[in-house]
Amino acid sequence: MFVFRLDSHSGVPPYLQLVQQVRQAVLLGFLRPGDRLPLIREAVETLAINPNTVAKAYRQLEQEGLVNGRPGQGTFVNETPAAAMSSATYTSLRRGLETWLRRAYAAGLDEQAVNALFTAVAHQTKDENVA
Amino acid sequence: MTASDCVLRTDGLGKRYRRTWALRDCTLALPTGRVIALVGPNGAGKSTLLRLTVGLLAPTTGTVEVLGESPTTNTPQVLSRVGFLAQDHPLYRHFTVADLLRFGRSCNLRFDQGLAERRLSQLGIPLDRKAGALSGGQQSQVALALALAKRPDLLVLDEPMASLDPVARLEFLQVLMGAVAADGITVLFSSHVVPELERVCDHLVLLNHSRVTLAGDIETLLTEHRLLVGPRTTTDLDRAGTVVEATHSDRQTTLLVRDGGAPTAPHWQAHPIGLEDLVLAYLRRPAPHGAALPVDVAEVPA
Numbered sequence: 548m549f550v551f552r553l554d555s556h557s558g559v560p561p562y563l564q565l566v567q568q569v570r571q572a573v574l575l576g577f578l579r580p581g582d583r584l585p586l587i588r589e590a591v592e593t594l595a596i597n598p599n600t601v602a603k604a605y606r607q608l609e610q611e612g613l614v615n616g617r618p619g620q621g622t623f624v625n626e627t628p629a630a631a632m633s634s635a636t637y638t639s640l641r642r643g644l645e646t647w648l649r650r651a652y653a654a655g656l657d658e659q660a661v662n663a664l665f666t667a668v669a670h671q672t673k674d675e676n677v678a
Numbered sequence: 679m680t681a682s683d684c685v686l687r688t689d690g691l692g693k694r695y696r697r698t699w700a701l702r703d704c705t706l707a708l709p710t711g712r713v714i715a716l717v718g719p720n721g722a723g724k725s726t727l728l729r730l731t732v733g734l735l736a737p738t739t740g741t742v743e744v745l746g747e748s749p750t751t752n753t754p755q756v757l758s759r760v761g762f763l764a765q766d767h768p769l770y771r772h773f774t775v776a777d778l779l780r781f782g783r784s785c786n787l788r789f790d791q792g793l794a795e796r797r798l799s800q801l802g803i804p805l806d807r808k809a810g811a812l813s814g815g816q817q818s819q820v821a822l823a824l825a826l827a828k829r830p831d832l833l834v835l836d837e838p839m840a841s842l843d844p845v846a847r848l849e850f851l852q853v854l855m856g857a858v859a860a861d862g863i864t865v866l867f868s869s870h871v872v873p874e875l876e877r878v879c880d881h882l883v884l885l886n887h888s889r890v891t892l893a894g895d896i897e898t899l900l901t902e903h904r905l906l907v908g909p910r911t912t913t914d915l916d917r918a919g920t921v922v923e924a925t926h927s928d929r930q931t932t933l934l935v936r937d938g939g940a941p942t943a944p945h946w947q948a949h950p951i952g953l954e955d956l957v958l959a960y961l962r963r964p965a966p967h968g969a970a971l972p973v974d975v976a977e978v979p980a
Contacts, residue, residue, distance in 0.1 A: 595851035
């Protein structure tokens, strides 16, 4: 069973933290098509969180097409989530990133510089893809 | 809001103890189905407002309506639908937990003893133990189970977690939020601890100097407010009355504004604000002119 966690000091609104955790878990294959997300009541009792917050997160995930809610049964991960990738792709991308990171640290960059560089390049590539 | 989706409505509500106003000019309309936090420093009038809500106090001025009725005139009808947990969750110390449940059943029109017994046994609280022999956290759980056994439409809690350790606080909130998810109860609770409110509450009422200084849906309040940081400015700050707070350093001015995201002037940067900072900024504001309140307004003893 998938378990949510909540970081009260991250500055990210609680509902968005839940949305991001599901997105990430689907992306990394921890959640697979057909898996059931915790019932609202289960999530509420684990996290001591407002039920409306969980409901809001599930509504957003449903709008994104990642999950579907079946009345009386729960909320399930959809059959072909657009964002999912194969474990082979995941492993190979991860390896590539590790190699790059080792080179960056060897070149004397610290974590902040690495993050800044990554963000800048990510933004640039995204713009290119859109254009 | 129509009467049916309004759990608490007050109009010009005020309460005076001898010469001191504990609450003044309180006009509110609180929606049903929400978890509403009543926040303010000690002596701001939180307990007074809650006690007026459950009919333990009569207003000096104005009116209060709970679930569409006056809590002081239609007492049994209204109160059977309202649960109230006073500060420090008082219990009869020499009663066993089972005695307390029996007492609750005899004193209420509506009382689900089985529900309370199930809740307490899930938490491992023995029914044959005297209330005084339970830990603080367990006592709070017994008091909460008694209040929830009424199957209330509105649950009013006065500083429910003030005396609890972090583990007991979490357990208390887990049970409370579980009840909200299961039964759709509206919860109104007072607190002066802000950080844990964000995950629990979706509506805020801020009391300061015996007056309501801010009230609304938390998400809406957070989008309406923002921080503007720019070159030092001391003139013309109160543009259209949107500035809540202004702080200055040698070269910079930081403004907390409530302008709903109007375009930013050149050289000014806009940042979102968190709930805790928003609450603190409002609490730092001085009392309005003419309020003439003594600083040490005594909190109503529970």
